[in-house]
Amino acid sequence: MADPTPPVPSHAALDWREDGQPVSTAFDDIYFSTASGLEETRYVFITQNRLPERWAALTGSDIFSIGETGFGTGLNFLATWQQWQRLAPGAPRLHFVSVEKYPLHRKDLERALALWPELATFSEQLIEQYPPLLTPGVHRLKFDGGRVQLTLSIGEASDAFTQLQTEDPQRDAMIDAWFLDGFAPSKNPDMWRPELFSAIARLSADNATFATFTCAGIVKRGLKGVGFEIEKVPGFGHKREMLRGQLASADPQASAGQQYTQTPWHLPDAPTRGQPCTVAIIGAGIAGATLARALAERGLKVAVFEQGAGPGSGASGNDQGILYAKLSPKPGPNGDFNLQALQFALRYYLCQCPDAVHFDGLLQLAQSEKEQGLQQQIADTLRGWDADTLVRPVSAQEATDLSGVPLDVPGLYLPNAGWLEPRNVCSTLLEHPSITLHSSQRIESIEHRENHWQLSRHRETFHADVLALCTANGIRDFARTKPLPLQPIRGQVSFAQATDRSRKLKIALCGEGYIAPAHRHHHNPQHSFGATFKLKQTDTEVRAEEQQENLDTLRKLLPDIAADFAQNPMTARAALRAATLDYLPMAGPVADWHSLADTYAPLRKNRKQLIPQRCHYQPGLFVLGGLGSRGFTYAPLAAEVVASWISGEVMPVEGELVRALHPMRFAIRALGKDRPLNF
The missing domain is CATH 3.50.50.60 (FAD/NAD(P)-binding domain)
Known part of the structure; x- marks a missing residue:
């Protein structure tokens, strides 16, 4: 019988030295040089990969992609971003792809990066976008209007790189330079295994380079075995030597296009990388x-x-749209995508259209025993993550205090979600x-x-x-x-003028239906609530019976406000959603x-x-x-x-x-x- 207790997430466990340096307790190793971590990054990874001169040669819509083992505190990424902004031409884009088995808690990330005030402009943006739930899988962060992208894959290094592959050799081979970082092979031998080097070879573009602080034999043999030429050069600080090199010929077993692990039905012809169109x-x-x-x-x-x-x-044209997801306590595509999509969307809209979003909070209310049980499972699953900034369980009294209106059911509170203006x-x-x-x-x-x-x-x-x-x-x-x-789903949304009682609603509510706070940009503030769900119905005429259906649904949650709305004329809008099976x-x-x-x-x-x-x-x-x-x-x-x-x-x-x-x-x-x- 399976253990009903959800697994505790694996974050980095740290000790802090008197000088502020973080040390991994699991590996008994430092995250960066005590002499100068920033200067070490610039020397070992940026200089030895010849990045300044390579960036200067980029043109047009070129993409320069960097792969990294061990995201850690993000110092390498931030130092690279700083140099990219200073040295690279305006149009090309930087894509930084990193893996991390034990991500830092946000509070630890802030504390570590505070050691580098000259990177504050960049580290503040990373901390702001750092996902509260760095669950196993892939997380995409975007900076500088999309000119800089960070793809962070959480998991053991070789597995994390493998999950980034499509099994299309042309499409997968896109990393131009490697930062082979992470804890020393003597401290963390499990990372530096043959599967890691094979994954690196499959992801490497033609003539990809690498640089690493270590000269350990396991690293030299692994890189040579997948086709890299190796060169020893002086190391940084007290380290006498380090390695750098370039891909001469990929390991045919690592890059063979016909060695599929599953049927490649999903693969179209790969485009020419960077080709304008x-x-x-x-x-x-x-x-x-x-x-x-x-x-x-x-x-x-x-x-x-x-x-x-x-x-x-069309369906995107309602006055108010609610940003919510169907979170699940069970692993699987639906639950995983909902969680990743929600975290990405919250960052996305605040960056792209801050004037059109109202992320003052949202409550997903449990109006049935079944839903309460499901939400408790979700809360148990999230325990141990930095989840409170994304979602946390609340009692009926807490829900009342947060929303400003009387509620008699518990729910999940998403403090940074809410509603937006679709058009x-x-x-x-x-x-x-x-x-x-x-x-x-x-x-x-x-x-x-x-x-x-x-x-x-x-x-x-x-x-x-x-x-x-x-x-x-x-x-x-x-x-x-x-x-x-695709299957059409008719939905009718109702609109009601704000009343003295309804104006007290401070945040969006979702349950069997939803209601948004009054849209104050209107001359006469009004609420959106609903919406009906009519599978395979395709007409978009407003129906009186669906107006009543929306009122009845609202009455179960907010009976007094529903009664107020019923006393005054209401309007509605019907549109068609499109859903998959x-x-x-x-x-x-x-x-x-x-x-x-x-x-x-x-x-x-x-x-x-x-x-x-x-x-x-x-x-x-x-x-x-x-x-x-x-x-x-x-x-x-x-x-x-x-x-x-x-x-x-x-x-x-x-x-x-x-x-x-x-x-x-x-x-x-x-x-x-x-x-x-x-x-």
Whole structure:
């Protein structure tokens, strides 16, 4: 029988010396040089990897990617970011990819980085974005308007690097320089094992360099074994020697493209890294807006086509949107993505559109015994993490005190979540010099001709190298994406004028329904509440019975406020969400349906067999949809996934989630169950 007690998370255990230096108690080793950790970083990693001269040669939309073993206090990242800002030209981007088995608590990170006041401008931004729940998996942080990206993979080093791989040799080989840091091999031999060096080889770009403080034999042998040329050079401070080198020839076993560990149904043709291209996006709701912004920040020219009068004309067009996630006590794609998407979204909106967000707090209330039991399991799972800044359990009395209105049920309190202004968010995200918005433009057909996409409307045509469909249920209006199993869900939101009682509501409430605090930007402040959930219903006329349904749902939570609302005229808006069968978004490329069906036909007889072949994909065709009722939570991270597919970058989520979000997952499941694909 499984142990019902959730595992205690593994954070770094530290002692602090009198001079302020942190020491790992697990490894009995320091995090940086007591002489000058910052100068050591600059000498060992920046100078010995020849980064200043290599950065000076970058042009246009080039990406320079650095891989690091052992994020630790983040000192190497911050020192690199500082030098990048000082030395690198304006357009190229820096992508820093690091792994860490034992991440620091935020309070320890602050204390350690306080030793380096000259990095304060950078360390303050890192501390502000440092995820409160650095759970095992991949975490993406963005700085300088997306020009600097940090991808932090939590786990044992070789495993953490492995989970960043897609098993596409061309796509995975993207690290230009390695910072082989971490605790000394004599203190931490388990990290410096053959699997780590094989992972490093698979992730290395042509002529990748490395630098490391150590000259240990296990490191020299490991690097030579996967194709690196090794050179000894003088070390820093009291260290007589260190190693640096360059990849001469990759280990064929480490980089062989045909050695798949699972069927590569998810892999399209990899793009040429850093190649400039134009992108057309159909749809200017939250999916299209977040994807457009992600691509524009990568230096791509983006044209967005919206059939409505402006951004957020469809399901993204309500007055108020609630930012919440379906947290789960169980590991798995749904729970993992919800947690990662929530943390990413909270950072994202405060950075991208602070004037359109109201993150004053949110309560997810447990209105049933089942929900109370689930929330208790979530609270138990989070115990031991730095979770309080993200979510914590509260009693009914605490919920009352926090919300300003009487509540008789407990819940989970998210102090930094809340609500936002959907149309304002979409419009703000699309305000970028590399984005052109075409409103009132209904695209009627799409065709791929002569290596580009042609979009047609009446007698007008538009061209782009890449096409992304972000039109919710409209994704199925095009023959090339019609087989994708999206289902419409009608939702009606109610609006009521604020009353003396309702004005006391200070934060957003979610339970069986939701209500947001009064939107004070209106001439007459009003609340949004609801919303109904009508699966496979597609009309958008306002219905009196759904208005009553929303009132009845609110009455269970706030009976007095619901009674006040019922005494006055109310308005409503109905729109269609688009959901998938497993309620995870679709974020990725679209295969050629015939090729996929033929290549993976053997799955009909044995769905578990490994088929080491790739099928053809429709060139440059991507979708971002199926966001359901959590679009504003899901869209920012899902858009990063699609943008990483398009630009050929390290993914912002682990490989399991890349496949769990992939649009073709449903076709593969259908083949495994010997069902038709309906194309």
